[in-house]
Amino acid sequence: MDTLAAAAQALPAPGDAYRPGFVDPTAYARAGADGHSTLELAVRGAHCAGCLRKIESGLAKLPGVTQARLNLTTKKLTVSWTTGLQSPAGIARALHDLGFHSVPYDAGAEADHQRASERFLLRCLAVAGAASMNVMLFSISLWSGGDEMGAGTRGLLTWLSALIALPAIAFAGRPFFRSAWRALRVRQVNMDVPISLAVGLAVALSLFEALGGGGDTYFEAAIMLVFLLLIGRYLDLRLRGQARSAARRLAALQVAVASRIDEAGVIVAVPVREIAPGDRVLVGLGEQVPVNGVIEDGLSTLDVSLITGETAPVESGPGAAVYSGTVNLSRAIVVRATAARGDSLLAEITRLVEAGEQARSRYVKLADRAAALYVPLVHSLSAATFVGWLVFSNAGLHGALVHAIAVLIITCPCALGLAVPAVQVVATGRLFERGVLVKTGDALERLAEIDVVVFDKTGTLTAPDSLTLERGEYTPADLQCAAMVARASRHPLARALAAAAGPGPAAADVHEVPGYGVEASVDGARVRLGAPAWCGAPEGGVGATAQLWLAVAERPPVRFSFTDQVRPDARETVAALARQGLEIMLLSGDRPACVEAVAREVAISNWAAGLTPADKNARLIALRDQGRRVLMVGDGLNDAPALAAAHVSIAPANAIDASQAASDLVLQGASLAPIVETLEVARIAKRRALENLGFSAFYNACAIPLAVVGIVTPLIAAVAMSASSLIVTLNALRLASRKPGP
C-alpha cells in the first residue's frame, strides 16, 4: 500500500494533466566541434523587455552557459553552453522555473527556409529601392530640364538610367519572374505573369527608344513597380512567417498525458513524451493515439482524417498499425508503442498547422476565383487597348504600346488577391499570440455571424481541475472497483474519481456510452459507472452536486459525489457575450438540480438539463433550422456531435481529443475570456475583409477606364497599383494592435 501511496504522490495533480508541461529538448541539442552545444527553443509568454532580460540573465547565470539570446520577434531563444557542463533538460527546466514554457524549435528546414526567403526579399527590396531612387533622379532631370539639355547629355542620362535599371530589375525582379515562369511551365497564369510581362515590355520598349536615340523611356516605371510590389511581398511573407511559427508553438504546447500500463497491469498517467517504444498504452474512447504503434488488444473504429485525409472512420483490430494523431472513436484499445513521441510529434504538428492553412475561407475562394478570371481578362484588355490605339488613332506603335503597358500594370489584381488573406493572416496571428488556435480557415468568418452561444457545463463552464471527490457512503472496495472502470474514460468526473483512487489497473472489455457512462467487466461481473438513471439509481439523483453512480451486478447502486467550481471568469465571459446582444444557452447532460445551480452562478437564464448527446445535437439542428447561427462551446465526448453540428465551435484546452478535432478553434490555458476577444477579432476581421474587397473593386473600376483611354502613364500606373496593394495590407494590419499579454 505504501508504494501505491508513494506512486500517488508522484502522480501529477489532476490539473497538471491539462497544463502544458515542459518538453524534454535533449534530442534537439546540437554539439559543435568547438566544445560548445547549442539549443534552440521556442518560448511562449515573452512579450516585453522585462521578459527578455529575465530570460537572458536568468539563463546566463546557469553553470556552463556561455550565451543566451532571445529573438523577441520570432520568440526564439538560442542557448549555447560548454558541452558537458549543462544539459538541455536543465535549461528547459530553468526556463520553466522562470515562468516561461518552451518547446524545442525544429532547427531544420522550416525556420531556415523562412529566414532565407525573408533575406532574399530584403536584398531584392534594397536593390530595387536604391536603383529606383537613382533612376528617378535622372528621369526627373530629363522631364524638367529636357529642353535646356543637349542631345548628348540627354543620351548620357538615358543610358545611365538603363545601366542602373537593367541589372537592378534582373536582380530584384526574380521573385516575380520565377513565380510567373513556374506558373507558365504548367500552362497556368498567376498574378506574376502580367507583372512580369509589363516590366518586360516596358524595359524592351525603353531600350528600343534609347537605341533609336530619343523618345520617352520607362526605366523608372519598371523599377519603381518592382520596388513597390516587393514592399507588399515582404510584409506578407513576414506576417505569414510570424503566424505560422506562433501556430507551431501553440500546437507543440498541446502536450498531453497518456495512460501507460506497467508490467503489473497498473495504469499510470505519464506525460506522452515519456512513452518509449515497447510500452503498452491504453487509449480510451475519444482519446488520441499518443505515439505510433500497433494495436495489441481491442477492436475499435478510428478516425484517421488528420493522417490520411480519409474522412470515413476505419475499423481496426489487433495487429493493425496506428499513428499518432488518430482519434479512437468506439472502444478502449491497448496499443504497443513502436516509436517515441519525439519522432512523431513534429510530423503531427506540421500536419495540424497545414490542415488549418489549407482549409481556405469562402472569401479567399471568391477572391481566388475572381483573380483567376481576371488575369486572362487583363491580358485581353491590354491587347485590345494596343490594337485600338494602333488602328483608331495616330499614336503609332510607341504610343499604343505605352497605353497597353499602363493597362497591364494598373490592372494587376494584387489588391484583390491580398484583400482577404492579409486580413486573415493578421487576425489568426493575433489570436495565436493570445493562445487561441484557429484550426480552420473560415472559422473566423463563421464566428462573426453568430447570434446564439451554447455552453456545455462540466469541464467548460466549470473548472476541470476543481472537481474533488467528496467523502460518502462508499467503501474503499467500491472506490477501487469504480476507479478500474473510470481509468478507461476521459470524462472529467471519471478522471477526478481515478485521481482520488490513485494508480491501479483498468477494467477489461470497456464500453463507453457518451452521455450515460462506462460499462465494463470487473472480476467477471458487469459494472456500470455513470448517470443515475442508467445505473438504476433514483431518477434525478440526490442533492445538487455532480455525481457518478456505480452499479455492480444486482447490488444497490453506490453514489460518488463531487464538488466543483465554475471557472473564475465564466460569469464575466457570459455577461460580456450577453452585452453584445447574443443569446446565451446552457445545455447539459447533467441533472437539473446541478445545472440550475451553475446556471444561476454564471447568470444564464436559458438552460436545459438531462440531455443525451442526441438531444443536444437535435437542439442545435432545431436552432439552425430557425435560421440561428450557433457558437457551441464544449469539451466532452457527448459534445462532439454538437460541436460538429454547430455553425462554429470552440473547445477549451482540457477538451477530449475527439472534441478538439471536431471544433474550429481550441483555447489554450484555463480561461474562457479569450472567447470574447476572439469574437471581437472575428467581427473586425470580417469588416476589414469586406472593406478591402470593396476598395479593390472600386480601385479597378476607376483605374481601368482611365488607363484604357490613355490618361495614365506607366509610372503613374505603377504607383497607383502598388498604392492599392499597400492600402489593403495596411488596412489589414490595423487589426494587429498587440496588447502585451498577461
Added chain:
Amino acid sequence: MDILLLLVPAALLLVVLALGAFFWAVRSGQYDDLEGAAARALFDEDQPEDETRSR
C-alpha cells in the same frame, strides 16, 4: 554639364557603398529581430560579462 561626369559616378559609388553596407547588415542577422534590440538597449549592464561567464 561637365560636372555631371564627376557627380554621377560619385552618386553611383555612394549607392554601391550603401547597398554593400545593407547587404552586410542583412547577412549578419541585423534584421532578424527588430524588437529585441530595442528592448535590450534598456538593460543596465549590472553584471560584467566576464563575471557571468566564469560562474
